[in-house]
Amino acid sequence: MTAKRRFLPARFWGLSNKLIATIIAVILLVEIVFYVPSLAIFRANWLNDRLRVGVVAVNVLDAVPDVMALPRNLTDRLLTSAGAHAIVYRRQGQSQLIELADPVTPDVVVTADMRQTDIATLIMGAFDTLFAGPGRTLRIVGEGDLEASLVELLMPERPLRQEMLNYSRQIGALSLAIAAATAVALYLLASFLFIHPIRRLTENMLAFRQEPENGTLIIAPSPRRDEIGVAERELAAMEQDLFSMLRQRRHLAELGLAVAKINHDLRNTLTSAQLLSDQVATLDDPKVQRLAPRLVTTLDRAIGFAQSVLEYGRQTSVPPAPVPTNMHALIEEAAFDARLAGHPTIVFNNQLPDDLVLNVDGGQMGRVVLNLLKNAREALEHAAANIPDPAVNVGAHATKADITISVTDNGPGLPPKARENLFVAFQGSARAGGTGLGLSIAREIAEAHGGQLLFKDQPSGTRFDIVLPSTLQA
16 A cells, blocks of 8 residues: 655744744733833833922922912923922921912823832833823822822823833833744754754654655664653664564465465365375275374374364455354354364363353354364363363353353373464364464454454463453343
């Protein structure tokens, strides 16, 4: 199957632009967090400066015995220097008003009490000024330089708002410059440490996926000791294993094709030899009669071996099609096919509950049970003289995690040599002339159902467990 070609995203459309955008967003967010209180403090300082100028103007006027005798242009200059339309000075229950020669009547007056210095009040006042409409007048209230004195200034809010806007623009431009410089510096650093190595890993995976049998595409890991270095080394090991496995699979496929052709011709030759041996067996010669059965048995075994190899080669990886299956009935059918039901010397006990229903592929699971029952029957038949009461038992027990179906016989058990390669094709046969394919296929079927086929060692006899997850129970 040809793998669909995949491409890396452009250099600035992958992790790079996401990293830059994230860094800029985080820096701007931090700047906003600092900007809000700094704007409030800027407004408070501006108002306090105006209030101090007003206090100085009041002190100048307070030094004059008769304020009314002062020239009007002098009082106007004092008010203009404070940026105010009027100043009210309160002390010891008395109030004194100083205003411009041409008084201004404000439409909207908002009070800024500089005696309240908590940050929440300052922030609310800053945003109120920043988003205020035109034409408002500020009434700045603060303490004078004398005890129990109070100074109030009436002044337009527009200069303060303009100063705050200019301050905001400066902070914004500075924040963008800092964010851009930091993002570039961090990007260069992260690109060298992370993005380039990750991109190298990704490019290698895409290229190796297209040509897994090209050994030159196996990544050369760097000497890094961090997580990326571990990923490079593990990827190199995985690609090396995959390369070797694919090459071995190709060799085995080619070898299997040749063996299948040879095996097919061999089976035809053995079939012809079997026909001839059947004819020879009809002769009256005593020597022929004595040797003919052994010849027929040997040929039958060779034909069976050839047939098993061909059937194993035709096995396809068909996933199971689970349906609710009565396991008691399935065991009974498998016992009949294995020639255990009604056996003259072997007792068969199906101890599964009648109502045990599992969601399994009945055909595939029947093959597993049939293979185990057939092996048990053949083992007991070969050792019939040494087994007083040969029997095969099939039982089940369930836990919260799984359901186990056990096939047990009281035969001679498996020899140590057979246990070493029990589930390996062509190596795990427990009897002479066997192929060992049955248990190998049975294990694959059990694993395809999410379970296991296990051999349980015990003092006498043989026991195999089919362990299936409890989720298969209907």
